[in-house]
Amino acid sequence: MSSPDSKPFFLWRHLNKLRWLSLSIVFLMLILIPFLHLYQTYIAAHAYDLLYPSEKVIYDSMETLTAPFISDPENDLDLLKGTTWSGRLFGLDLSDPLALAGQIAASGKLLWPFVLTALIPIGLTLLLGRFFCGWICPASFLYELNTTLGAWLRNIGLHTGQRRMSRKFKYLVLFVGLLLSPLLGSVAVAAIYPPAIVGREIYYAIALGGFGVGAVFFAATLLFDLLVARRGFCRYLCPGGALYSLLGKFRLLRIQRVVEDCNDCAKCNAVCEFGLDPLRDGFGMECNNCTACIAVCPTDALVFKVTPKDQPDRGPGHLGRQYRRAHNENAEDEHEP
Amino acid sequence: MKRRAFLGYAVAGTAASLLPLATADAAIQQGGQRYLRPPGAPKEDEFLDHCIRCGLCGQACPNRAIKFFGMENGTASLDTPYITPREQACILCMKCGDVCPTGAIPKIPRTAEDVMAKVDMGQARVDETLCLSYQGKTCGVCYRACPLQDIALRVGMLEQPHVSEACVGCGLCERSCIQIPQAIRIIPHHS
Ligand code: SF4
Ligand code: SF4
Ligand code: SF4
Ligand code: SF4
Ligand code: SF4
Numbered sequence: 001m002s003s004p005d006s007k008p009f010f011l012w013r014h015l016n017k018l019r020w021l022s023l024s025i026v027f028l029m030l031i032l033i034p035f036l037h038l039y040q041t042y043i044a045a046h047a048y049d050l051l052y053p054s055e056k057v058i059y060d061s062m063e064t065l066t067a068p069f070i071s072d073p074e075n076d077l078d079l080l081k082g083t084t085w086s087g088r089l090f091g092l093d094l095s096d097p098l099a100l101a102g103q104i105a106a107s108g109k110l111l112w113p114f115v116l117t118a119l120i121p122i123g124l125t126l127l128l129g130r131f132f133c134g135w136i137c138p139a140s141f142l143y144e145l146n147t148t149l150g151a152w153l154r155n156i157g158l159h160t161g162q163r164r165m166s167r168k169f170k171y172l173v174l175f176v177g178l179l180l181s182p183l184l185g186s187v188a189v190a191a192i193y194p195p196a197i198v199g200r201e202i203y204y205a206i207a208l209g210g211f212g213v214g215a216v217f218f219a220a221t222l223l224f225d226l227l228v229a230r231r232g233f234c235r236y237l238c239p240g241g242a243l244y245s246l247l248g249k250f251r252l253l254r255i256q257r258v259v260e261d262c263n264d265c266a267k268c269n270a271v272c273e274f275g276l277d278p279l280r281d282g283f284g285m286e287c288n289n290c291t292a293c294i295a296v297c298p299t300d301a302l303v304f305k306v307t308p309k310d311q312p313d314r315g316p317g318h319l320g321r322q323y324r325r326a327h328n329e330n331a332e333d334e335h336e337p
Numbered sequence: 338m339k340r341r342a343f344l345g346y347a348v349a350g351t352a353a354s355l356l357p358l359a360t361a362d363a364a365i366q367q368g369g370q371r372y373l374r375p376p377g378a379p380k381e382d383e384f385l386d387h388c389i390r391c392g393l394c395g396q397a398c399p400n401r402a403i404k405f406f407g408m409e410n411g412t413a414s415l416d417t418p419y420i421t422p423r424e425q426a427c428i429l430c431m432k433c434g435d436v437c438p439t440g441a442i443p444k445i446p447r448t449a450e451d452v453m454a455k456v457d458m459g460q461a462r463v464d465e466t467l468c469l470s471y472q473g474k475t476c477g478v479c480y481r482a483c484p485l486q487d488i489a490l491r492v493g494m495l496e497q498p499h500v501s502e503a504c505v506g507c508g509l510c511e512r513s514c515i516q517i518p519q520a521i522r523i524i525p526h527h528s
């Protein structure tokens with residue numbers, strides 16, 4: 001462990017914990033919102049005495065939870081609805097850019113009120129790249145836990161999938177998904193996009209009495225990640241990931257390597273869920289600024305920079321053996337004549 | 338070279354596997370179960386390409402009338418909202434249109450004029466061979482359930498129900514009918 005002085009901003013390495021907090025909050029909200037909805041329907045029915053005991057528990061707990069903040073739950077709670085696919089966050093309507101792309105592809109029309117709901121997410125993606133994947137996506141929350149499960153399975157000697165494929169597949173999925181939408185006459189990407197599925201299925205399970213078709217698809221993606229390719233769906237297949245990568249190609253906020261501080265330990269490459277190559281400046285359009293690599297870097301060589309382009313590969317880290325050996329040889333060369 | 342060939346197969350494979358789905362769709366939509374779309378929804382084609390399957394309408398419905406399709410109505414209908422009036426009918430509160438982000442369910446003010454002008458989920462039809470009132474047992478329950486009493490649904494002699502053109506198809510009459518099977522049903526207007 002190196003000493004913390006002369007390091008960049010020391011809080012950066014804790015951003016990964018903040019990210020987990022963010023993922024957890026989003027996931028818990030997706031569970032809470034259907035319960036709030038049920039609570040609203042119980043109020044609307046005006047029949048507390050007729051509720052089942054389990055429904056009374058929901059009623060009472062939701063009442064306790066919300067009473068300090070609102071006076072008229074039947075209407076006030078309408079300000080908190082939906083999922084990350086499209087939802088109402090304390091009165092602000094937000095939609096996933098992929099929902100907008102899919103809807104435009106399916107109908108060939110711009111529905112302006114809907115377009116407006118996607119503007120803030122699009123703007124943030126232009127600035128921060130694929131940050132949705134790392135910081136918000138409820139499927140990502142489960143996929144990262146799935147990766148941890150994979151690591152445990154490997155520890156006890158079981159095989160998990162470590163296959164590498166072409167990242168370009170997901171652009172094909174996005175393209176085919178959007179192309180099929182007008183042919184099928186429906187927003188096809190909604191059916192294969194994990195965060196939309198997770199939000200929807202949690203709601204179905206809590207408020208409508210059971211999981212739907214999407215849960216089967218999502219379970220299949222978990223198995224794919226476990227048995228075929230680590231984090232494979234997000235890396236190679238997710239149409240949303242493809243769209244954000246495209247939007248975030250010239251993102252302004254980027255993680256970059258300070259070659260002078262890097263010791264070539266390669267911990268960043270091992271931890272990167274997206275299979276990128278921070279060790280050799282290979283961030284590219286698919287880095288989601290998740291900061292997992294910052295958190296593991298022992299020498300704080302990974303830092304945030306405001307720049308629209310990655311720096312080119314700057315070679316071996318200056319604290320690494322490879323660089324030092326080359327450097328010493330050069331020094332000796334200079335001394336020889 | 339190899340990868341290019343593989344991509345080709347992938348595209349062809351996707352297309353081939355989706356073809357039967359599309360034809361199955363057409364078959365299902367001809368027969369199919371009887372369901373209503375939420376109030377104000379446009380005709381079926383337009384509804385399907387507007388709706389992003391977000392579930393917000395279901396989360397807004399205070400009456401829990403809105404449910405979501407699995408595969409039973411074809412792939413195009415997957416995860417879209419529908420109402421089975423006999424199970425739970427629409428109370429015309431218009432909250433679903435208020436939250437729908439795309440306008441697949443339009444925003445309609447909750448006034449009798451607006452509702453009658455813009456909502457057309459279907460129209461009630463009475464089966465006189467089943468209806469108790471037509472069998473001489475004065476009933477009239479559906480009439481009392483109708484939010485557009487005397488406009489959409491009138492009663493004549495022995496409380497026999499008569500549906501008019503003004504019926505918006507909310508389904509509250511079908512929900513309330515005391516006969517089993519129900520003697521009044523909503524014929525959906527999907528197109
Ligand atoms: S390069 Fe770092 S910040 Fe980017 S995705 Fe990989 S681990 Fe996350
Ligand atoms: S109008 Fe109200 S009761 Fe009818 S489907 Fe919409 S939310 Fe439910
Ligand atoms: S709120 Fe609108 S877009 Fe969302 S599922 Fe309902 S009809 Fe579709
Ligand atoms: S007749 Fe039935 S469906 Fe028509 S408006 Fe009245 S209750 Fe609703
Ligand atoms: S409730 Fe049913 S049985 Fe009674 S009058 Fe209406 S349709 Fe006939």
